Amino acid sequence: MGIAADISVIVVAGLIGGLIAQRLRQPLVIGYILAGVAVGPYTGAVTVSNVHDIELLAEIGVALLLFALGLEFSLKELRPVRAIALIGTPIQMALTMLVGVGIGQWLGWNWTSSVWFGAAISLSSTMVTLKTLISQGRMGTLSSRVMIGMLIVQDLAIVPLMIILPQLSDLQTGLPQLAWAALRAVVFLAVMLLIGTRVIPQLMRMVSRWNSRELFLLTVVALGLGIGYATYLVGLSFAFGAFV
Structure with missing residues (x-):
């Protein structure tokens, strides 16, 4: 099958799955x-x-979805x-990693596999959580702000986890890489904060004065994907960058 057929299968399957879930x-x-x-x-099967x-x-x-959600969300709400x-x-x-390590040991896995399993179950899916909050009408509530704040911290924690876990046999070798990754994450967030408060508002006002919906939409999509790609280049999640 070609890409068009694949997309058709996915859309039909998603419709059926959504109808069953709704039912x-x-x-x-x-x-x-x-x-x-x-x-x-x-x-x-098919x-x-x-x-x-x-x-x-x-x-x-996913990046475009999280970018759209990020437009409706302000980091000030996390203060x-x-x-x-x-x-x-x-x-x-x-605590979740400890539970995962315990399960891994109970199943007879070695320590490395157990720690990897614990790290995997300690993280949540940003997209799934936000989509669930929206479908239940809980966006803007105190509980949603707490969950979104925790999701952001978890996304940032992925960077050191991906550096530490492969270096379990020799942590001293991975410490410089961990420090460098943490520095990149901090610098990136600081730059995004500056751009988001100083540059992007002026850019959007300039584009809106041209009264072109096509150009405005293109600017929005370019910002979402461009910032997401910049996040990917510094070692963070592509979708996380689009959300921020």
């Missing part, structure tokens, strides 16, 4: 995820053939919950 009074995103599993390359191309399109789609996010998230991740 069972479950979040639509659960139906979408199960539909994706069903048409994935490992089920042996599946997509151009997996790599679909993954690229999915990554762009009242910053202490919870900065302190609670490391505690949550540490």
Whole structure:
């Protein structure tokens, strides 16, 4: 099948999964995820053939979705919950990792595999969480601000995790890389804060004065994907950059 056929299969499967989830009074995103599993390359049924191309399109789609959500969200809303996010998230991740390590040891895995498993289950999906909050009408509530703050801290924690975990056998070798990654993340967020408060508002006002919807839309999409790609270049998540 070509890419057009793959997209058709995915859309139809997503519709069926969404209808089933709606019928069972479950979040639509659960139906979408199960539909994706069903048409994935490992089920042996009607599946997509151009997996790599679909993954690229999915990554762009997630970035655009999170960019749209980020337009409706202000980092100022996180100030009242910053202490919870900065302190609670490391505690949550540490406790969840301990549980994961314990499960891995109980299953007879070695320490490295157990730690990897613990790290994997300690992180949440930003897209799934935000989509669920929107579908339940909880965006803007205190609980949603706490969860979004924790999601941002988790996304930032991915960088040191991806450096530390491969270096479990020799942490001293990975410490300089960890420090460099942390510095890049801090500098990037500072630059994004400056651009977001100084440059982008002026750019959008200038474009809006031209009264061109096409140019305005193109500018918005370019900003979302461009900032996402810049985030990817410094070692952070492409989708996370689009959201920020």
